[in-house]
Amino acid sequence: MAKKTHVETTLNGEPREFLAEPRQSLLESLRDVMFLTGTKEGCNDGNCGACSVLLDGVLVNSCCVLGVEAQGRSIETVEGLGTADNLHPLQQAFLEETGMQCGICTPGFLMAAKALLQKNPNPSEDEARLWLAGNLCRCTGYDKLIRAVLKAGQVMAKEAA
């Protein structure tokens, strides 16, 4: 076993330290070291998006990032998106529009959609579908899920106005 490295990051806005073997992915660091299990593993090779997080504000698959690479960077996960008492408009829309069934892909979709809406607050259906093509959902057929993302965009645009 290679020696563990001490990693300092900003996690959901708070400073955070953890130890990582170089071979541990950021996903593993989040889930199995920091016990932030909201970020999910679906494929572990960048093809399902369940592990989506924002790294320095950029949408990435945390399974394709090493934990040690997070040194000095900021990470946003679903745990930082909103709380039960103060849901993010995306979370609210996913609930209201039934944008989920089993829920395993939900955190990944939420983080990917957050990145989309940051870049493009009022996406078309096609733009949303393209952006979210890296997130697989096997339950919903995407219909209500895409509607939820579009609705959240509208809500956020109204709030911003």
Next chain:
Amino acid sequence: MNMEPEYKPRKWRVLGTTPVRRDGIDKVTGQAKFGDDVHLPDMLHGKVVRSPHPHARIKRIDISKAMALPGVKAVITGADFPPLNQAVVAAGEGGSVSMQDIADNCIAKHTVFYDGHAVAAVAAENPHVAEEAAALVEVEYEILPFIQDVREAVKDGAVVLHDDYVPGAFLFPTQKALPNAGRLQLAAGDVEQGFKEADIVVEREFTTATVHQGYIESHITTCRWDSDQHLTVWTSTQGAFAIRDFLASILNLQLSQIRVIPMEIGGGFGGKDVVYLDPLAAMLAKKTGRPVKMAMTRAEVLKATGPSSGTYCRVKIGCKKDGTLVAADLYLLFEAGAYPGGPIAPGALCALTRYNIPNVVIDGYDVMLNKPKIKPYRAPGATQANFVVETVIDELAEKCGLDAIDFRLKNATVAGDRLIIGMPVPPIGTVEMLQAVKKHPHYTAPLGGPNRGRGVAYAFWFGAGLTSSCEIHVNADGTINLATGSADLSGTRMTLAMQAAEALGVPLDDISSSVSDTDSIGYTFQSVGSRTTFATGYAIIKAAEKVIEQMKQRVAMIWETDVANVDCTVESAGVADFVDRNDPHRRLHFKQVAARMDETGGPVSADYTANPHGVGFQIAANICDVEVDPETGKVQVLRFTAFQDVGKAVHPDYVAGQMQGGAVQGLGWALSEGYWYNKDGRLANSSLLDYRMPTSLDVPMIDTVILETPNLGHPYGIRGAGEVPIVPPPAAVANAIYRAVGVRMTTLPMSPGAVLEALWAKEGKPASVKVA
């Protein structure tokens, strides 16, 4: 037997509304705990050693190098497991399973039967060390010849997998017929004579690929032994009791020694109601005295869990000039995988069921070959059978010069008609649905461009009743704790709470709905067969009736009157007020009664275990528009409308969600999904990169039309909704492709390559691409 219909029409207060699910908040905030989110103190991590060969005899396993690796705590092989007490057990789905097969599928004892078959397992301090140790387990194999094509497997002289086998009995027993295949024959009338009467006969051959359920969550389990030899299992499963029962059998334990705690489950679709890792984790935990967690990689999920059958089918159907179907002859080879028990029976039973055809022969085979043991996948067997029949039906309609829906209407079974097995069709809106398709604006909308086509398909599925248990506890403040044993795959805690709210006449918000572990609730069959909202809901309604009766008794006590004098308004007004028959002004509200439970005999609670039989069947239809790129063979789905009769839509958004999700799984099956084994018999596309499930960019919005013909077998008219949506899409797409570019597709998936081949077969292949 109660021959009276269970269904009683009433005004709905809760059913038909679309409340937000409570458990959803945990899911959008990342707080919901799935199987992989279990972290126990001092936990070890397990890893499976898997065969790279599709068929081989295990000659020797040397674990010494693996054991020597620092951090490794135990290595087990098949030899570590006790002999089985029970070779064959009845399975709830009406069939039976060979426990020996289930056990051997978890860890091979002498022979491996597919790429990925488990041969050993290790436990180590972390998953990486476990993986390294697994690679150090040395297995010496005697490589055997293998078969992976159903047509090869039923030939004389084919490689034989098992010297002996217990023939598969998925719903309906097959008979031992061939060295590699059980057989199921269904027949009615005189098929030879039938074809003589036919004016038009279409005969085609089809092949469909092996496909996977594709749940996004892997298989994960964590096992811990207590000092009193009780085993606790945390796992994501469609059926905690099934896991318990299988484990007891494989580990030779009493049922009461095992407690299975169902975690949130990240999709199942039929694939997550059997053990794979659980016995291995339990054995490793026993050997090490520490909790052991095991998780499959995506490649392991695809290689070594239970996909749905690839098939070869020969279909011959005849009709009269006017479109009246007269004869059908089906030869169906369905993969069983490494062990018997694939879905040939439901496939065969659903193939023709929706039509009246007087003369029928169905010759079906449950074919063993060197692929993983097949598991149910959403309406198991029906999708394959529907694809092959509905495309031939479409061709017959065309040859008769009839509209595709008119042809189906002419032949559709209605209530009272007999299925091929003799059973009468219960009331269901077959004609109404087909008419709804025809009347829908989509059916006649302009296609809007070249190389576009519109196809329809119509499908039937059974659905399951089986056992469900529930408990209802009334709290002193009038709120309700509702517990069931049904794994919640898609929001059933809500649909069950809605039925409870309706039955108890209390606000939905007052109900806390949860899924209990196997120590805490009565036996409940898996969440499969579209049964949870139907069967567990049935149990809840019956339990709620018991609660209302007890509440009436409390009211009678408070009023010092006879219980016969107490009425409850729940059925008439939808709200549980208790009224004195002799004095309508004397009333007590549910909550007022709850507040006085303590002084009137203590808490009120009721449980109920039901086994409702009137599943009432499911039907669905699709309209699908596609555009085909004739240069590349690529098919784009432009518009899709799904129709389904659900009896009563408890939560219409969830019903629509089932229809949309099933439709997109069906579209993946139609266009892009399929196992691809290389020449060595190894699964080449064992990743979500190359096992191509539809992305959001591959499908349009899925429009839904919900029809409601009450199911007489359920008090609220509910029928299962989860499975049939996957059945018609492949046929609808195939029929649309034909309308677009004039080729009849006879393979699944209808990948660009397959469509291109079909176009070349029709128009000729360019000389420059031909391989010498």
Next chain:
Amino acid sequence: MHSFSYAAPTSLGEAVTLLAGARGNARVLAGGTDLIVNMRVGRRKPELVVDGKRIPELNELSLTAAGLTLGAAVSCRRAYEHAEVAKRYPALVDSMSLIGSVHIQGRATVGGNLCNAAPSGDAIPTLIALGAQARVLGPNGTREVPVEEFCVAPGKTCLADDELLVSVHIPAPVANSGAHYLRFIPRNEMDIAIAGAGVSVVLDAAKQNFVSARIALASVGPTPIFAREAGALLAGKPINEDSIQLAADSAQAVAKPITDMRGTIEQRKHLVKVLTARALRGAIERAKGA
């Protein structure tokens, strides 16, 4: 995953020293979307992973009159979201926005796509078509390698053990030129190309005839293929469907695909011709608009 060491040098010199010290047992990490996955399945087992993302030269993204310099660690998204890059190099955007999902593109780099040396690498035909040069640094200094010579076998590049890809340099587009990359996949995103074609064309001032063209192909051989002859054929030819078909036929003739789970020889040969023709039409369109 196997155990390895990790280093994040902040200078080129430090990186080259690390690579040299590892004697072939090191890999450079840029976006990691190939390397980490390949390590996870045991396809690559370096003892040392050298993270290049903290080296300034590997993060260079500069546009000059001479062209575009794209550091080997610049993510696809950073590059294609750069308005001027998108305007001048739309074919590069075609490629970069096809590599995996948006999530992948936030990490994956053109340099990594090149160093992964997959026959299906979506950036590579475009780089070849655009006449890009790879800037390689080793203990003895820098050398420039034309991209068509960079990949030598599936998964193998011309880099020596102690060499590092610093950047790729793409010449500035000349007047009346246009380029386009197209690939064919079964789904609409997330797949590996069954076949791909990247082309660039230079038209005469009247936009009647081709001046020159470069055509490169993906997924129809052990490495991306530079279909030199197919492009050369177009020089001086009129811009019409006959010329396009001539080039497409030539591209098809140099394609040497195999049959695997993603496609057959026949399908790939057919597709490479269709894609070459379509990419040419797209490139001509862009050149006419330029």
Next chain:
Amino acid sequence: MASVWIPATMQHLTGGEAVVQASGSTVRELVNRLDEVYPGLKAAIAQDDGRLRPGVAVAVDGYITSLGLFQRIAERSDVQFVPAIGGG
């Protein structure tokens, strides 16, 4: 008399008859009576220990019953030996 629908796989025992008539107050009685006329039918439906064979289910008047051979039947009941039905 109840009408009993014989599955195709068992029709060789009934001389090709798909529907046969029998009387009895339970399914078990029906099966016993039928076995007198069509020897082997009982063995096809029930195990030696008298329990329903795994994989065979009983439907009476359009409903599958978990009571199996214990199910009581009426004078003109409609009985099928069918799969107990489930799925994914």
